[in-house]
Amino acid sequence: MSNPTYLSGMLFTKAHRLVRGRVYDILDTYDLNPTLWSLLSIVSKAVDGVRSSVVAEQLGVKPPMITMLADQLVEQGLLSRVLHHTDGRVRILVANAKGKKLVSEIETKLNAEIGILLEGLSHDEISTFQKTLTTIIDNAK
Numbered sequence: 328m329s330n331p332t333y334l335s336g337m338l339f340t341k342a343h344r345l346v347r348g349r350v351y352d353i354l355d356t357y358d359l360n361p362t363l364w365s366l367l368s369i370v371s372k373a374v375d376g377v378r379s380s381v382v383a384e385q386l387g388v389k390p391p392m393i394t395m396l397a398d399q400l401v402e403q404g405l406l407s408r409v410l411h412h413t414d415g416r417v418r419i420l421v422a423n424a425k426g427k428k429l430v431s432e433i434e435t436k437l438n439a440e441i442g443i444l445l446e447g448l449s450h451d452e453i454s455t456f457q458k459t460l461t462t463i464i465d466n467a468k
């Protein structure tokens with residue numbers, strides 16, 4: 328049972344469950360899930376809006392999924408679809424003031440909660456952890 332692969336997998340799974348639970352607890356109060364939250368965050372950081380296909384690529388999903396998710400955020404009054412400024416055939420996603428305010432509010436809460444979980448780790452250790460996660464994601468492609 329002391330196999331490092333087993334131990335790493337067990338620790339990774341347990342940490343994932345704990346982080347996921349904390350994230351869901353916060354997002355549930357806003358009627359969001361992590362995928363909706365990711366979509367809203369990406370769009371809110373795009374100064375001039377963003378095409379659904381770009382968001383789909385960033386999230387690793389197909390564009391129709393983004394259309395469905397964006398519909399929910401439009402219904403909640405957090406996003407809008409507007410004509411692209413140079414190509415009138417294309418609609419882009421834009422976060423409105425309510426959506427941007429919500430992103431800021433949620434980020435503050437998530438940063439505080441994740442900060443508690445990362446307490447005791449140095450900046451270098453957190454950077455190494457992020458690099459490790461990025462490597463795992465890249466290797467899985």
